[in-house]
Amino acid sequence: MRVKRRANLEAGDVNRGLQRARNTKRRAVFSILTLCAAFGWTYLVFISDVFAINMVEVRGVKALDPVDVTKEVFEVLDSRTEFRPWPARHAWFINRRALAEQLKARLFVLDASVDNSYNNVLRLKIEERSKRVVFHSHQQYFWLDLQGVATAELDEDEKLDVQARLLGNRPIRPDEPPVIKRDLDESVSSGFVLATSQEAREWIQLSEQVRSTGLSYREIEPPTASSSLFKVLSAAGHNVLMDITAPIETQVHTYQAFLKNQPKDVGRPEYIDVRVPGRVYFK
Numbered sequence: 001m002r003v004k005r006r007a008n009l010e011a012g013d014v015n016r017g018l019q020r021a022r023n024t025k026r027r028a029v030f031s032i033l034t035l036c037a038a039f040g041w042t043y044l045v046f047i048s049d050v051f052a053i054n055m056v057e058v059r060g061v062k063a064l065d066p067v068d069v070t071k072e073v074f075e076v077l078d079s080r081t082e083f084r085p086w087p088a089r090h091a092w093f094i095n096r097r098a099l100a101e102q103l104k105a106r107l108f109v110l111d112a113s114v115d116n117s118y119n120n121v122l123r124l125k126i127e128e129r130s131k132r133v134v135f136h137s138h139q140q141y142f143w144l145d146l147q148g149v150a151t152a153e154l155d156e157d158e159k160l161d162v163q164a165r166l167l168g169n170r171p172i173r174p175d176e177p178p179v180i181k182r183d184l185d186e187s188v189s190s191g192f193v194l195a196t197s198q199e200a201r202e203w204i205q206l207s208e209q210v211r212s213t214g215l216s217y218r219e220i221e222p223p224t225a226s227s228s229l230f231k232v233l234s235a236a237g238h239n240v241l242m243d244i245t246a247p248i249e250t251q252v253h254t255y256q257a258f259l260k261n262q263p264k265d266v267g268r269p270e271y272i273d274v275r276v277p278g279r280v281y282f283k
Helices: 004-045 066-078 094-105 157-164 198-210 248-260
Strands: 057-058 112-115 121-127 132-135 140-145 151-154 179-181 218-219 229-234 238-244
Touching: 057 066, 066 121, 094 112, 094 121, 132 157, 132 198, 140 157, 151 229, 157 179, 157 218, 198 218, 198 248, 238 248
Parallel strands: 057 121, 132 179, 179 218
Antiparallel strands: 112 121, 132 140, 140 151, 218 229, 229 238
16 A cells, blocks of 8 residues: 555656646747747837838928938938937937928928828928028129029019019018128129028028018118128118127017107108117117
């Protein structure tokens, strides 16, 4: 009887050992499969190109070519310098604010916004700005591009339209290009370099700043390299003197307050100087 009981105990120990071995092997297999699945999903979601941007949808463009916008987007995304395990074009990890700011500078647009992108399509909304200005020197009127080059003289209809604006004979349209005045000693011709690229862009931005304050203007005479003074011929026909180094909005508000409280015996001033905060000088 004792021998039989001992044999049963030994058989039970063997069975339990085999069961533990099978369980250990099973857990090892499950652990390996779990690790493989975790690595696979990690690779699929974060490392592979499954969620990479491969198409850009652009809204709001008129003059810009969507192909050029797409090229700029990919150049910005691919220029990432810091190391990240996921692709540079991964839709989940795009810094939308930084991308929008870089596109505004690269494309020279008024505004750019990037929608949330969780698939392969990046959606942009762009608000364009004028890419050229009317350059006015004495009785000459030329189109000036972003490189500061006089590309062509205005035709007769265009010239008459601009002159009607300068004389106040028509309303100033919000979508028309800026008019920049700078009386030169020499005559202008096509191909003439009238400004640097930076100056041309600054003139456009200056005109946008003035317009954004609510001041409608006929033309602007921008500051020179040696002076911060710039002049704005307002829609009312006043030659308003401003300072580029002071807040433009404050100066515009000073001018607008002067218009509301202008004495009746002032007549037509030669100029209105609003460069000193809270003060107006006129002649």
